[in-house]
Amino acid sequence: MAAPPYIVFAGTPVFAAVALRRLLETGYRIGAVYTQPDRPSGRGRRLVPSPVKDIAITHQLPLYQPATLKDKASQTQLAALAPDLMVVAAYGLILPTAVLQIPPLGCINIHASLLPRWRGAAPIQRALLAGDKETGISIMQMDAGLDTGPVLHTARYPIQPKDTAAIVHDQLAELGAEALLQCLPSLLEKKANTAVLQDESRACYAPKIRKEEAWLDWSQPAIFLERQVRAFNPWPVAQTQIEGRILRVWSATALAKTTHVLPGTLLAVHKTGIDIATGNGTLRLLEVQPAGKRVMTVQAYLSAHLLTPGTVLVKSPGKTKSP
Structure with missing residues (x-):
C-alpha cells in the first residue's frame, strides 16, 4: 500500500x-x-x-x-x-x-x-x-x-x-x-x-496597507469614509483629530443627509453618534477610541469630552483617494 x-x-x-x-x-x-x-x-x-x-x-x-x-x-x-x-x-x-x-x-x-x-x-x-x-x-x-x-x-x-x-x-x-x-x-x-x-x-x-491610509480625509464622500472605517478595523484603524487630539474610529455609518458646510465640520452631537460633514453626505461615528484609552461607544466618549457643533476637525495629514 x-x-x-x-x-x-x-x-x-x-x-x-x-x-x-x-x-x-x-x-x-x-x-x-x-x-x-x-x-x-x-x-x-x-x-x-x-x-x-x-x-x-x-x-x-x-x-x-x-x-x-x-x-x-x-x-x-x-x-x-x-x-x-x-x-x-x-x-x-x-x-x-x-x-x-x-x-x-x-x-x-x-x-x-x-x-x-x-x-x-x-x-x-x-x-x-x-x-x-x-x-x-x-x-x-x-x-x-x-x-x-x-x-x-x-x-x-x-x-x-x-x-x-x-x-x-x-x-x-x-x-x-x-x-x-x-x-x-x-x-x-x-x-x-x-x-x-x-x-x-x-x-x-x-498593495500592502500603509498606516497613513487610515487618516480620514473629510473631503471624501461619506460612503467611502465608512468603507475606510470597516476596511481598517482591526488595523491600522481609521483616525482623525479633534482639537489636536487623535481619535480612532472603530465603527461609523454613512448618512445620505447633505450639508453645505466645510467638510470635517461637527454637525451634531448626541448619545447615538457624532455627525460630521463630508464631501458628500454625513458620517456618523458610533464607536471611537481616544489616545491611550479603550474602545468605547460615542455615548461613553461624550460623557468625558465636551464637543461643540460647528467645530472643524483637523484635515487629515495624508489624503486617501476614493476608487
Whole structure:
C-alpha cells in the first residue's frame, strides 16, 4: 500500500493556522511546517511565535523558520524533505522558482480573493475599500508571478453591509480551509487538472496597507469614509483629530443627509453618534477610541469630552483617494 502524500505546509498568521488545523483534523500527513521567524511584539519587544508555529509545536511537527527561501541552503533543506505537495497560506515569504519546482505536485496557495481580482498583500481591505459586493477564496497553483497562477477552486463570500476586515478575514479563513479540503483529493490523486487560467485583462492589485491610509480625509464622500472605517478595523484603524487630539474610529455609518458646510465640520452631537460633514453626505461615528484609552461607544466618549457643533476637525495629514 502506497504511503499517503507528504505535504509541507507554509503559513504564518491566524488565516493560515485555521487551514493547518483543519488539515490535521482531517488526517492529512503534514511532514513539516514552514513559518516566518518569531517577531518582537508589545512594549517589551518580546519575541512572539506565529499562530502556525503554535500549532506545529502542539502537534510535534518538524518546524522550519528560515528568514528567506532564496538561498541555496534553505532550498536544499526543503528538497531533502521530499514533499509531494506544498500548501501555502499567507506565508509572507516569496517562493522562488527553484522552490516551486521541488514538490512533484507543485505548490498551491489559499488566496483571500476571487482571482484575478485583488492579487497581492491586502485583498480583504482593498475589496472593502472598493465597495465590492462579494469576495471569496481562490485555491491557486503557484507560479513565479504575484498570484498569477491558474485557479483550481473558488468559493464565494457575499460582503455584508457592516462587515469589517476582521469579520471578512474570519469568514474567509474558514472558507479557505474548506475550499482546500474540497480540491485536495483530486489533486493528490493526480486526476485531470481542471485549473483555469486567469484573465489578465481583469487583474487588479492589492498593495500592502500603509498606516497613513487610515487618516480620514473629510473631503471624501461619506460612503467611502465608512468603507475606510470597516476596511481598517482591526488595523491600522481609521483616525482623525479633534482639537489636536487623535481619535480612532472603530465603527461609523454613512448618512445620505447633505450639508453645505466645510467638510470635517461637527454637525451634531448626541448619545447615538457624532455627525460630521463630508464631501458628500454625513458620517456618523458610533464607536471611537481616544489616545491611550479603550474602545468605547460615542455615548461613553461624550460623557468625558465636551464637543461643540460647528467645530472643524483637523484635515487629515495624508489624503486617501476614493476608487
